[in-house]
């Protein structure tokens with residue numbers, strides 16, 4: 001088996017390389033959505049439960065074994081609750097490849113739209129749920145209306161989860177880096193769990209940037225375009241995990257904020273590159 005030394009592959013400026021970047025990963029996956037045959041038009045929005053469950057996966061790259069061996073498109077839902085005024089329902093219809101006519105490049109889109117009944121959301125999960133330590137590199141941008149959350153994260157349970165998140169109600173230069181749990185049993189914020197960081201070098205999340213989360217045994221590190229942006233020792237996940245990308249909303253006042261009926265937000269992804277180890 002080939003070992004990938006992260007530092008030598010991706011980091012040109014070794015002087016700025018923290019210890020976590022020297023971590024050795026034995027496995028690698030790369031999904032590049034930039035040069036695919038795809039429509040320039042947005043697929044029809046999901047207006048109700050019947051359309052949500054009837055939506056099929058877009059034919060092409062998303063039905064090819066190259067993708068389906070590694071990723072699953074999710075169709076679960078969650079009910080409204082005390083901190084989530086709206087239902088959230090994932091659908092095949094909110095995960096699609098689209099080509100940008102201005103650049104000629106294609107990307108994977110995860111979409112969240114608010115209809116009268118619920119927030120129709122998009123999510124992909126790795127088929128692997130035994131990832132233990134990883135360097136996750138995702139080139140993405142986010143655009144659209146307030147009230148949605150774009151996430152790239154590792155997940156085992158609510159106490160073993162490490163996140164990169166963009167809230168579309170935030171200023172375009174703010175990004176959230178979190179190790180869960182972010183709230184204690186009384187619902188109060190735990191200091192050090194989550195940071196609302198200003199993106200480096202005046203970057204904003206509606207432009208293309210390469211976002212990176214390094215999960216190693218002793219440190220969580222977040223990077224933007226190869227530059228170290230934040231580190232945490234609090235709440236480093238201990239359990240074998242799934243890697244998830246999603247675009248969702250639930251109207252919750254504590255996180256996503258409200259999303260108006262008819263509103264839409266998009267997480268657009270050019271590639272996902274993951275160096276990882278398995279439990």
Ligand SMILES: *[C@@H]1O[C@H](CO)[C@@H](O)[C@H](O)[C@H]1NC(C)=O
Pocket residue numbers: 157159160235236237238239
């Ligand atoms: C991870 O999950 C385990 C339960 O499997 C829990 O004991 C632990 O507190 C969680 N969080 C961390 C950071 O270990």
